[in-house]
Amino acid sequence: MNPSLSRLVAALGASLFAGLTHAAEVHIAVAANFTAPINEIAAAFEKASGHKVIAAFGPTGGLYTQIKHGAPFEVFLAADDSTPARLETEGEILAGSRFTYAIGKLVLWSASAGYVDAQGEVLRRNEFNHLSIGNPKTAPYGLAATQVLARLGLSEAVKPKLVEGTNITQAYQFVATGNAELGFVALSQVFKDGQISGGSAWIVPEDMYEPIRQDAVILNKGKDNPAAAALVDYLKGPKAAAVIKSYGYDL
Structure with missing residues (x-):
């Protein structure tokens, strides 16, 4: 084989191997109200990052129970701020990872x-x-x-x-x-x-009910997963924000 061609094949192989080794899966628990936005966000994130998002949906209280019973979730997108705060108090999340990703209506x-x-x-x-x-x-x-x-x-x-x-x-x-x-x-x-x-x-006018501040956290199971950190960073970025606002949420 031509030496130049051999070097090109080797370089492409190394690049592909590097891409495969850096790609990862992230398992996320998502409040049911955020199903459509996260599906749209996840598709764009996967395309941009090469990571894979595996999502489970349900009521925030039910997802909390699953987390406490050892479910393999690495990121949690709740429909309130009190449940993630509770998990933080209980030592179940990566310190400093809690943030409000949307305000529901x-x-x-x-x-x-x-x-x-x-x-x-x-x-x-x-x-x-x-x-x-x-x-x-x-x-x-x-x-x-x-x-x-x-x-x-x-x-x-x-x-x-x-x-x-x-x-x-x-x-x-x-x-x-x-x-x-x-x-x-x-x-x-x-x-x-x-x-x-x-x-x-x-x-419904927002002064008729307590604010629905929806917080996200990286759970302890995801603290060493680069895909979990990458997804949270993407959620904080302008592309995700545009999707979130298009579904009627405030930021």
Whole structure:
């Protein structure tokens, strides 16, 4: 073989080997409301970095329980700030890794156009049969929904009509499939590029519920994984921020 060609083949082989040895997998636990944004972010991150993202989705409380029972998660994107803070207090995270990646918004949504008015008066009329929310014990958006109902003085009036999803994805599905006429869901589930993507909605004023600050952390299992650090850095960058904002979150 030509000596120059031999050197080129060797260099390409070394480059490929280096790329393979530096690529890694990162296992992440993600709050259900952030499913669509993280899928979009992960695809771009994988293309840019060569790393692979393996994601599991669920209610924040449920994911916390899995983490405490040894689930192999390396990064946790919660739907609140209190659960990551608790993990930090319990010594379960890489020190200094906790940060707010998004501020969530609550919306009252119906799959039917014109059903929900822009002021949410449909709640006070109370003419619906079912109102879907996430489980307030495990899903921060479900807790926010109960705070809104209490603020409106409607907790007892609508209590017989509540349908609880185990997480905000199931709460959304109850409405999307028509099993509930309306429900409190995450704005990110029904919002894209500046508008509600279908049905009708009331974006709940943010002073009606406690701020939904969504924090992320690197868990102890990921402290030595370069892919975990790289993903967190990417989440803090402008490309991820653009995706997050496109789904209606604040930063």
